[in-house]
Amino acid sequence: MKIVQISDTHLTAHGGRTQENFERVVDHVNNHLRPDLVVHSGDIVIIHPDDAADRAHARTLMAEFTAPVLVVPGNHDIGEPGAAPWAGIGVTDERVAAFESVWGTGHWRHDAGGWTVLGLNSELFGSGLGREAEQWAWIENTVADLPATARVIVFLHKPIWQVADEPTDHNLDIGESRARLLDLLGTVSLAAVGSGHLHCYRQTRRGETLEVWAPATAFVAGDGDTFAGPLHQLGIVEYDCADGTVRAGYRSVPGLDDVSATGVPEVIAAITALTDSPVG
Template identity: 75%
Template sequence: MKIVQISDTHLSARGGRTQQNFDRVVDYVNNQVRPDLIVHSGDIVIIHPDDAEDRAHAHALMQRFSAPVLVVPGNHDIGEPGSAPWKGIGVTDERIAAFETVWGPGHWRRDVDDWTVLGLNSELFGSGLDREAAQWAWIEDVAAELPDSQRVIVFLHKPIWSAVDEPVGHAVDIGESRTRLLEILGKVSLAAVGSGHLHCYRQTVRDGALEVWAPSTGFVAGEGDALPGPLHQLGIVEYDCTGGIVRASYRSVPGLDDVAAGAVPEVTEAIDALDSPVG
């Protein structure tokens, strides 16, 4: 089985650079990689989860992939948990419902031969919503029924493990929820965890499982936001799942423009609109 992970496309109904990059990704994945499954690890839309036009436009674009596409939400798709979410955009039942109306459930399971692929909604962890309790119960049920012979790959937007040693002013991982989640995942044959959110590529091993940070296809982290160490280039991740072993590889897509967010007018104008709301 071959899986392609794409992340942080930040697509806008206005088009622009992020869509130009996405067009190149679609062509490369369909004609060069030809995966069995594509997973989008969140931040599908450009900035604001309440923009229904962006959401519908992104959904239409995603239909251009030849392989099946599964998605998990990012903070720009449904808001994020905590007392101080970015720009005050918190996760709510209404935002999740709007997302799921277009994309389907925010957590899901796909079984392929001896592999189980799980998608989790990272923005529920620590939210206190009833949906969080429902997702926890679902994760526990799945872990309890999976045999040891079934290898598991997990995808979610924010990393499970701590991404940085010091606070950086915004949420970069799932925080304290990691203890409970790792305890549950310790009951399954975990092969890999793929996340997005950080707009860079890194691969390491955590307790015998592969941890992958997927790069964005939209834009790289700007000065002051970029984490030291990882690869700060746009691209995709290819997972080769053979013989009970998963191998992940960064793939550079020809023609992608490694531009920072500040040089994408659609991004800067959307952020300015948040800072200067009309009325």
């Protein structure tokens, strides 16, 4: 089985550079990589989860893939948990429901060729919403149902493992929910975890598990958001799953321009609109 992970597309109904990059990705995936499954690990829309036009436009664009597509939400798709979410955009039942009306549930299970692929909604962890409890119950029931022979790959927007040693002004990983989730996933044969959010590529080992940070397709991290070590280029990730082993690799896509957010007019416009009409 071959999986392609794309992430942080930041698409908008206004089109522009992020859409141009996305269309190059679709062409490359459809005509060169030809995976069995495409997984989008969140931040599908450009900035604000309440923009229905962006969401509908992104759904139309995603249908251009020839392989089946599964998605999990990012913070720009539904808001994020915590007392100080980015730009004040917190995760709410209404925002999750709007996402689900287009994409379906933010947590899911996909079985193929002896592999089980799980998608999780990272923005519910620590949210205190009733939907968080529902997802925890789903995870518990799902891992209990998995046969011992199943090899598992997990996708979510924010990394499970701690990203930064020092506190930051926004959420980089799933925080205190980490211990509970790793305890549950410790009961299965966890081959790999793929996440997005950080707009850079890194691959490392967590015991027997491969941890992958997927690059963005929209723009690279800005100077204040970069980490030493990862690859700061746009691209995608290809997973080859065979004989019980996952091999993951960064794949460049011809034509992508490694620009930062400040070089994307549509991003600047979306942030300016948010500043002019702050979330109350």
